[in-house]
Amino acid sequence: AAGVIQSPRHLIKEKRETATLKCYPIPRHDTVYWYQQGPGQDPQFLISFYEKMQSDKGSIPDRFSAQQFSDYHSELNMSSLELGDSALYFCASSLRQSLDRGYEQYFGPGTRLTVT
Amino acid sequence: KQEVTQIPAALSVPEGENLVLNCSFTDSAIYNLQWFRQDPGKGLTSLLLIQSSQREQTSGRLNASLDKSSGRSTLYIAASQPGDSATYLCAVHWMDSSYKLIFGSGTRLLVRP
Numbered sequence: 001a002a003g004v005i006q007s008p009r010h011l012i013k014e015k016r017e018t019a020t021l022k023c024y025p026i027p028r029h030d031t032v033y034w035y036q037q038g039p040g041q042d043p044q045f046l047i048s049f050y051e052k053m054q055s056d057k058g059s060i061p062d063r064f065s066a067q068q069f070s071d072y073h074s075e076l077n078m079s080s081l082e083l084g085d086s087a088l089y090f091c092a093s094s095l096r097q098s099l100d101r102g103y104e105q106y107f108g109p110g111t112r113l114t115v116t
Numbered sequence: 117k118q119e120v121t122q123i124p125a126a127l128s129v130p131e132g133e134n135l136v137l138n139c140s141f142t143d144s145a146i147y148n149l150q151w152f153r154q155d156p157g158k159g160l161t162s163l164l165l166i167q168s169s170q171r172e173q174t175s176g177r178l179n180a181s182l183d184k185s186s187g188r189s190t191l192y193i194a195a196s197q198p199g200d201s202a203t204y205l206c207a208v209h210w211m212d213s214s215y216k217l218i219f220g221s222g223t224r225l226l227v228r229p
Contacts, residue, residue: 045216
C-alpha cells in the first residue's frame with residue numbers, strides 16, 4: 001500500500017539559510033499534518049491543512065510557512081534557519097471522511113534537518 | 117490544558133517477560149488514541165489505534181486498552197523479544213476543533229536477551 005512520502009530524507013543547511021521540505025500524502029487523503037521532533041523530545045504539532053486550506057496551527061515559528069497544493073502535496077518552507085531548528089520533521093496524512101478509522105494519522109519516514 | 121503523560125520513562129526487562137506501558141491523558145473528551153513505536157533516529161510506526169467508543173485493540177503480541185473515564189490507556193506486550201526494544205509513544209486526538217495529535221514523552225524499552 002502507498003505510504004506518505006517525504007523528501008528529502010536528510011538535509012544539511014547553514015544558519016540563516018532557507019530549507020524546503022516536501023510531503024506527498026497517501027492518495028485520496030485530504031488532510032496533511034506537519035510535526036517537529038527535536039533531539040530527545042516528543043513530536044510537536046506545527047500546522048495542518050484540510051482540502052488545501054490551513055486547518056490548524058500549533059507552535060510553528062513565524063519564520064516557517066507551509067502550504068498544500070492542488071495535487072494535495074504539501075511543502076514546509078523554513079527561512080533564517082537557526083541551530084535550534086535541527087530536528088526530525090514528520091509529515092502525516094489522514095482521511096477525515098474515514099469514519100471507520102477515526103481520523104487515523106499515517107506518518108511519513110521524516111526529514112532529518114541539520115543546521116550547522 | 118491537554119496533556120499526555122507516559123510512565124515509566126524507561127524500562128529494562130529480560131526477554132520473554134510480559135510488560136505494560138502506561139499512558140494517561142487529561143480531559144476524557146477524546147476522539148481516539150494511537151500507540152506508536154519509534155526506533156532511534158527513525159520514523160513513527162503506528163501500532164494500534166483505539167477509537168473513543170472502543171475498550172481495546174489487539175495486534176499480535178500487542179494489546180492496547182482504553183479507559184476514557186479515568187483518562188488512561190495501557191499497552192500490553194506479551195512475551196517480549198529483543199526486537200521490541202524501541203521507544204513507545206502514546207498520542208491523543210481530542211474532540212475539539214483541532215485534528216492534531218498530542219504526544220506523550222514516550223517509554224524507552226530495552227528487552228535484554
